[in-house]
Amino acid sequence: MAERTFSIIKPDATRRNLTGKVNAVIEDAGLRIVAQRRIQMTRAQAEKFYEIHKERPFFGELVDFMISAPVVVQVLEGDNAVARYRDVMGATNPANAADGTIRKLYAESVGENSVHGSDSADNAAIEIVQFFKPEEIVG
Numbered sequence: 001m002a003e004r005t006f007s008i009i010k011p012d013a014t015r016r017n018l019t020g021k022v023n024a025v026i027e028d029a030g031l032r033i034v035a036q037r038r039i040q041m042t043r044a045q046a047e048k049f050y051e052i053h054k055e056r057p058f059f060g061e062l063v064d065f066m067i068s069a070p071v072v073v074q075v076l077e078g079d080n081a082v083a084r085y086r087d088v089m090g091a092t093n094p095a096n097a098a099d100g101t102i103r104k105l106y107a108e109s110v111g112e113n114s115v116h117g118s119d120s121a122d123n124a125a126i127e128i129v130q131f132f133k134p135e136e137i138v139g
């Protein structure tokens with residue numbers, strides 16, 4: 001079933017000029033980039049986006065990291081896009097990520113791990129509207 005998920009190419013990856021290489025892995029996995037924009041996240045946006053982690057010890061560090069350089073926000077579309085993109089991303093900690101995954105290829109650490117992907121279809125819908133207007137998504 002065609003589905004959409006929300007993706008962020010994080011500051012560690014944009015800083016190293018890896019946007020194109022990350023997008024190549026995404027497209028090779030059969031996901032279509034149907035919306036994309038490079039932005040500088042505000043602190044308020046980053047805090048809201050990662051609100052679910054606000055009690056975690058790494059929350060402050062995570063927010064500081066997410067606003068430390070531009071990010072690329074994206075909407076990806078394809079069959080089972082949410083689960084497929086989680087597979088393509090690999091484990092949160094790159095030390096545990098499978099070969100060929102974005103995090104195995106490019107992530108620097110458990111915190112600076114190159115990409116975000118929604119963890120459910122419900123969260124994908126919530127995250128997409130935080131960054132895109134419906135008319136900006138062209139499938």
Ligand code: ATP
Pocket residue numbers: 053058062091092110111112113115116117118119
């Ligand atoms: P994301 O939500 O960014 O797609 P994820 O779902 O794989 O990643 P989460 O558990 O939701 O992982 O954590 C959100 C983000 O918080 C991670 O991607 C990472 O950037 C950061 N993070 C998670 N665990 C740690 C940690 N132990 N130390 C530092 N940062 C962490």
Ligand code: MG
Pocket residue numbers: 117119
């Ligand atoms: Mg997550």
